[in-house]
Amino acid sequence: MKYTEISNLVKTRFSWYPAQMKSNAKIPDESIWKLLELANYAPNHKRTEPWRFVVFSQEKVKEFYTELASIYTTITPKDDFDQAKVKKLQQRVEKISHVIVIVMRRDEKERVPIQEEEYAVSCAVQNMLLATNSLDIAGYWGTGKLAYSKEMKDYLNLNEQDKCMGFLQLGVPIENLPKLEKKPMSPIEDKVDWR
Numbered sequence: 109m110k111y112t113e114i115s116n117l118v119k120t121r122f123s124w125y126p127a128q129m130k131s132n133a134k135i136p137d138e139s140i141w142k143l144l145e146l147a148n149y150a151p152n153h154k155r156t157e158p159w160r161f162v163v164f165s166q167e168k169v170k171e172f173y174t175e176l177a178s179i180y181t182t183i184t185p186k187d188d189f190d191q192a193k194v195k196k197l198q199q200r201v202e203k204i205s206h207v208i209v210i211v212m213r214r215d216e217k218e219r220v221p222i223q224e225e226e227y228a229v230s231c232a233v234q235n236m237l238l239a240t241n242s243l244d245i246a247g248y249w250g251t252g253k254l255a256y257s258k259e260m261k262d263y264l265n266l267n268e269q270d271k272c273m274g275f276l277q278l279g280v281p282i283e284n285l286p287k288l289e290k291k292p293m294s295p296i297e298d299k300v301d302w303r
């Protein structure tokens with residue numbers, strides 16, 4: 109593969125949000141499996157393969173967002189609680205076809221530092237994100253307090269040392285969307301100390 113092809117793939121990857129997704133449209137399960145297959149090729153130290161995924165599809169998507177709304181209600185202090193946020197979570201069901209919950213499964217023998225397991229899972233997520241466009245999938249990686257809560261860990265039946273690293277929320281892009289302009293990156297030269 110030529111550098112220009114890889115460069116093009118990397119530079120044209122976009123996060124797409126519910127506003128850019130069709131209502132009540134479904135991604136074929138086979139396309140989700142194609143993403144997951146790529147996740148399985150991420151680099152990982154000592155071959156621990158720490159990525160795990162919990163996929164919600166069909167009516168389980170509704171169950172997932174109902175649970176998210178319930179966790180939000182449970183963990184948010186009264187003064188910060190915003191009913192509109194609950195509604196927003198419930199409304200996601202209209203646009204989101206599949207949710208891939210991203211999980212770091214801690215190696216039982218703890219052969220590598222725990223952050224290395226997270227790095228590997230992030231690489232697995234990037235593998236999936238890079239392929240979304242090619243499969244006509246719109247989506248983004250969502251994180252935050254709900255993902256990191258004990259309640260989410262319990263819901264997913266994770267072990268104490270495991271970590272929910274967020275949710276890939278996926279839908280079908282609206283046709284003929286105007287081409288998104290990627291926010292220009294600040295120059296890489298400013299981020300490199302070349303000695």
Ligand SMILES: Cc1cc2nc3c(=O)[nH]c(=O)nc-3n(C[C@H](O)[C@H](O)[C@H](O)COP(=O)(O)O)c2cc1C
Pocket residue numbers: 121122123124248249250251252274
């Ligand atoms: C670790 C990580 C966590 C993220 N969490 C969120 C999030 O909670 N909510 C959200 O809207 N986007 C989230 N994003 C997506 C970013 O907002 C998005 O990647 C960024 O705006 C750059 O846009 P691009 O992906 O189109 O290049 C996250 C991305 C990463 C890598």
